[in-house]
Amino acid sequence: MLSNARTAYQIHNHERCINAALRLAREICQKNKVTLTPTKEQVLKLIWQSHRPIGAYQIQDQLAKIRHKAVAPPTVYRALKFLTKLGLVHKIPSLNSFIGCPFPNSPQSNLFLICEGCGNIAEASCSSVDLVLQKTCRDSNFNLNSKTIELLGLCFLCSESKTTPTSTEDSTAQ
Numbered sequence: 118m119l120s121n122a123r124t125a126y127q128i129h130n131h132e133r134c135i136n137a138a139l140r141l142a143r144e145i146c147q148k149n150k151v152t153l154t155p156t157k158e159q160v161l162k163l164i165w166q167s168h169r170p171i172g173a174y175q176i177q178d179q180l181a182k183i184r185h186k187a188v189a190p191p192t193v194y195r196a197l198k199f200l201t202k203l204g205l206v207h208k209i210p211s212l213n214s215f216i217g218c219p220f221p222n223s224p225q226s227n228l229f230l231i232c233e234g235c236g237n238i239a240e241a242s243c244s245s246v247d248l249v250l251q252k253t254c255r256d257s258n259f260n261l262n263s264k265t266i267e268l269l270g271l272c273f274l275c276s277e278s279k280t281t282p283t284s285t286e287d288s289t290a291q
């Protein structure tokens with residue numbers, strides 16, 4: 118099973134995540150004979166600024182700030198469509214926002230572990246889940262086009278802070 122849960126929820130050298138994402142993006146674009154234009158790269162970087170999902174309007178806003186001029190919505194949508202199609206970025210339907218894929222070369226299921234405490238999302242990809250899904254679809258004569266599995270809960274850090282009894286009392290006493 119692939120998963121980036123060990124880094125997604127805690128403080129880490131996120132620069133490494135961004136660099137790895139950009140390196141993979143360039144590799145995948147080259148393989149698909151498409152061009153990662155500066156705009157598309159910038160949008161990918163904005164999505165990868167953290168492990169929290171980001172909406173299209175936020176991307177548009179931040180892109181406009183970087184460029185010191187207005188950015189038309191189609192520019193953002195075109196970039197998002199391009200990045201999503203290549204598997205570099207995933208849309209989280211329930212949040213209507215986007216997250217960078219840590220392992221875009223994996224053909225397996227996209228399981229999203231969404232922390233309701235800190236908002237960070239880790240992705241996991243598990244071949245046995247895939248087999249079950251394939252069998253379910255086969256048995257139901259159902260042609261699967263896409264799959265996004267959202268798991269809601271608390272990451273280990275957020276569940277730790279929830280079970281620490283003193284933390285909330287301390288902050289109100291000060």
Ligand SMILES: [Zn+2]
Pocket residue numbers: 124125129130131132134135167168
């Ligand atoms: Zn990171």
Ligand SMILES: [Zn+2]
Pocket residue numbers: 126232233234235236237271272273274275276
């Ligand atoms: Zn959390």
